[in-house]
Amino acid sequence: MLGIVAAVLFFISFLINAADISTNDVFTSTNFMLLGLMCLALHVAGIGSGWAARGRRR
Structure with missing residues (x-):
């Protein structure tokens, strides 16, 4: 998941960078x-x- x-998040970062969208300091493409x-x-x-790492059943 x-x-x-x-x-x-990588796609949003790419869109912000490619479209040259001006955002505030919190929502930058680097963040x-x-x-x-x-x-x-x-x-x-x-x-x-x-998936949980549990012991095997015998």
Whole structure:
């Protein structure tokens, strides 16, 4: 799920950068890119994947 969120944040960052939209200091393309990288790192680390690492049943 976090991988999809990261892709959406990267797309928003691309649109802000490509369209040269002037935003305030909070909603810059760099901030969206950094949020996307954070979500991608959490996804790769296995957080928010929906699968729990539990012991096997015997």
